[in-house]
Amino acid sequence: MYTLYFAPGTAAMLTHLVLLECGVPYELKAVDLAAGEQRSDAYLALNPGGTVPTLIVDGAPHGETAALALLLTERHPEAGLAPAVGAPDRAVFLQWMFYLANTLQPGFRQWFYADEFVPDSAEAIAEAGRQRIEACWERIAAHLDNHGPHMLGETFSVVDLYVVMLMRWSRNMPRPATDWPSLAALATKVKARPSWKTLYEREQLSEWA
Known part of the structure; x- marks a missing residue:
């Protein structure tokens, strides 16, 4: 089970889309950017940059949307979202x-x-x-x-x-x-x-x- 901290329409969309394409279970937790929730101590403890997305993977928080997309394609190769290591493309x-x-x-x-x-x-x-x-x-x-x-x-x-x-x-x-x-x-x-x-x-x- 993954947990995705997101705000609608932000860079977290990519992580969310990849989770959906992989067909894996996940939980969504909204971060209220307008209220400054991304700057709260609780959120900064997860993501020191105060940005979304943050994805909880095996109990640990990780950030950066492109990195999370790559990570998920590696963890779920059966989804076919990326060429395998060593593939021509x-x-x-x-x-x-x-x-x-x-x-x-x-x-x-x-x-x-x-x-x-x-x-x-x-x-x-x-x-x-x-x-x-x-x-x-x-x-x-x-x-x-x-x-x-x-x-x-x-x-x-x-x-x-x-x-x-x-x-x-x-x-x-x-x-x-x-x-x-x-x-x-x-x-x-x-x-x-x-x-x-x-x-x-x-x-x-x-x-x-």
């Missing part, structure tokens, strides 16, 4: 997982929380974030155009879940990810999966369903 899989975690996802922090960096330059930082995000969509769309329809070709994987979660975050941006046809097609595929529909029910989400 393992390198491509790892490349995209780290690209999303290290290049695309941080761009959203620039966009949404620009004033946390340099308050006097928030507008410029947000604009840099927007440009960074759109450049990432260009690169991912080009990859899908040449190697799709999924990020690993014909094979669905956790990378697709990660991409579409981040696509959702762009839904109200000046140029959302769905402006790229191959990305829009990938989102349609992922959003049709039972895991996406179940997550929306359990997290009580409605936007971009």
Whole structure:
């Protein structure tokens, strides 16, 4: 049994989706970000960064959404969400997982929380974030155009879940990810999966369903 500390619509979505795809038992514990619960002593004892998700695995807390996704695919290989170690497409899989975690996802922090960096330059930082995000969509769309329809070709994987979660975050941006046809097609595929529909029910989400 896993326990997932989450807030609806956050990076915890990826962990939640992977749990659902793996078909394993888990418990959800909501963290009220608006009330500052992520900064409480009790939560910081689990996740010193004060972020979500936190996943309790064998009684121990762990964080970082990309790391948790990799961990779950390793613990539940029967779900087929990642190439096995040594498989020909393992390198491509790892490349995209780290690209999303290290290049695309941080761009959203620039966009949404620009004033946390340099308050006097928030507008410029947000604009840099927007440009960074759109450049990432260009690169991912080009990859899908040449190697799709999924990020690993014909094979669905956790990378697709990660991409579409981040696509959702762009839904109200000046140029959302769905402006790229191959990305829009990938989102349609992922959003049709039972895991996406179940997550929306359990997290009580409605936007971009």
